[in-house]
Amino acid sequence: MLSKKVFHAVNALVVMACLPAGNTITTAELASQVGLSVSYVESLLKALREHGFVRATRGPGGGYDLAMSAQRMSVWSVVDALDPYPQTPALEGDAQIDLEQALGQSIERELKAFLSNTFIADYANEDSALSLPRKAKVWDFGFKPMVQPWRPEAPNSVFQLSQFVVKPVAKPAAAWRV
Template sequence: MRLTTKGRFAVTAMIDLALREQAGPVTLAAISQRQHISLSYLEQLFGKLRRQELVESTRGPGGGYTLGKKAVDISVADIILAVDEPLDATHCGGKENCQGDGDGPCMTHDLWAALNAKMVEFLQSVSLKKLVDDQVAKGVVVEHKPMIKRAISSTPVVKPIRVTGPNSVFDLGKVLSKS
């Protein structure tokens, strides 16, 4: 089995999100900046994660993503499978037509099928919570910036000057002719 960048990036982004969601929704732009993952790629991944209800989105100012379930209830296998990452070491996709000529499975089919089962079993046993705890134990510092709120400016608002006089040359002529 070969885990592609799609699966790796999805797991990395989910760890980043889980580390920081206590301060409110986390933006994909912030994850993109911290993890050096393309924002458009994250948008694609999070669309798939949202469809599988692993994340929830909040729109508007102060919006972003939060986990759709508790971190302890999300396994690495859930994340990888949500982004359509294949977990298959066989060359036939489990169809037992490895040789391509209809003669059935190749001689090593059972070996690779057993490896698939062990990989899925292992990835299901690792929770997102465990990965977050591992990062905290390694000393990863999580900045808890307060949500940005619109502050009231200390500078007074300058109101436009109301002109009560004539606003054109013609109006000025009318005013002057009356006086």
């Protein structure tokens, strides 16, 4: 049957097909969407890029998107590219027909026919239940606004500790009554 690698690759392609037109998704975002590690998703995306399914954009605002329309991308093309399905040898007419071999060829034909007529777009739509993060607006000159770093409000040394001691706020006497 289908390997986990192919299953995860198809899931990643469906997530990318759900993106609004012109948007990209980073490896980390994609990994969180499909529930895999970032390193494994990177290896999947490398294989998908080498076979022409996705393209990468470098730099700020970059990421991955589909290299072709999801309506043209069959599931069988992904299976054939990432995990070539072993072909059983053809049956010879004079040889004794092995039931297992005949059944295997029949299953292969049906699987190939079904997956050849099943496209990534069949499982992807922009209104899907996938919670895709919205990207920050990219400025005209190609850079995203920088996120301000979080800095804790704490003393820089032990000598400044007395300046940062939080004094409890006294509650009115009426608040203490039970």
